[in-house]
Amino acid sequence: MWKLKVAEGHGPWLFSTNNFLGRQIWEFDPDLGTPEERAQVEKARTDYQKNRFQAKPSGDILKQMQLIKENQADLSLPNIRFERIEGITSEMVTSALRKAVRFTSAVQAQDGHWPAEMSGPLFYLPPLTMLLYTSGTMNVVLSAEHKKEIMRYIYNHQNEDGGWGFHIEDHSTMFGTANNYVALRLLGENVDGPNGNALSKAQNWILNHGGLTMIPSWGKMGLSLIGLYDWSGCNPIPPELFLLPSCLPIHPVSHTETV
Structure with missing residues (x-):
């Protein structure tokens, strides 16, 4: 079972100048927890998976339980x-406020901060897996349990049409679908496995929407780094464009966020 560790360092990967205050990490312990x-x-987990199309945020249930x-x-x-409104009494308001304050106190960490997950964006994990793959450190940084949870997260946020969006509430886009599909493949998933149907739906979504040539510039560069897209097909981005206001549609970051 996974354990939330607050204000603690972990191995050689984390550094801190304030003794890790306000930082939380998850660590897998196979012997943790009662039956x-x-x-x-x-x-x-099962309840979330059943209702994932109705309530897409996870609600940090495991963190709150701990x-x-x-x-x-x-x-x-x-x-x-x-x-x-007519039926509200001062006793009801007092009881509701007391319950809210008690719950807020219950999910406060020992160092005083309130831990929270930033699990909305769907464009963090794919680049991580690509970088670990290209650097040859996939099995050094990620344990088997880490890979299992990364894949669980990606599958849980796959849309009904087989694709993924830019974030968990988004409609399917080529950027989200291609990157998350590639991440799953790099993590060892294939169409012959137990999740083959989900992978086939994602593959069909990509092919039915024009293929990888329809992915935005930053997606093409990421795929080129791992040899899935030819560098000659990448759109040139003059570095001077980064000096423009980000609100302009030709700004590289704005272009990536809006497609």
């Missing part, structure tokens, strides 16, 4: 439903 807790984690346990928080106050 009941492991079952609770698996149920949370922090509530560590803080020994009592969240047994009854829920308050406000159906009509």
Whole structure:
């Protein structure tokens, strides 16, 4: 089971000038948790996967479960439903505020900050896997459990049409679909595996929307780095364009974010 570690260093990869205050990392411990807790984690994962098209953010459920346990928080106050303004009493408002304050305190980390995941963008993990692949450090930096969770995250945010967007709430785009499809393949997935149907849908989405030639400039450069796209097909980007205001459509960053 994964454990959230707060204000702690980990191996040779992390450095800090403030003793790691405000920083959180996840570490896998195969012996962590009781059978009941492991079952609770698996149920949370299953429930999320079933409802992933209706509620796309994860809600940081695993993080909240751990922090509530560590803080020994009592969240047994009854829920308050406000159906009509006319029926609201001062006691109801007081109870609702007390419950909100108690929950907020329950998910505060030991060093005083509130941990949170930045799990909305879908363009962080693919470049990471590409860089690890090109540097030959994929199996050095990522354990088997890390790979498993990265793939779980990518599959959980695949749209119903087989593609991926720029972020978890976005419609499918070539940038998101191609990069996440390639990331899965670099992590060892193939169409003959248990997730072959999902990969086939992603592949068909790419082919049906014009192929990799339709990916934005930064996508082409990333794919060229790993040998999947010829450098001659990359759009030239004069460095002087970065001096322009980013609101202009010809600015390299604006171009990447809007396609």
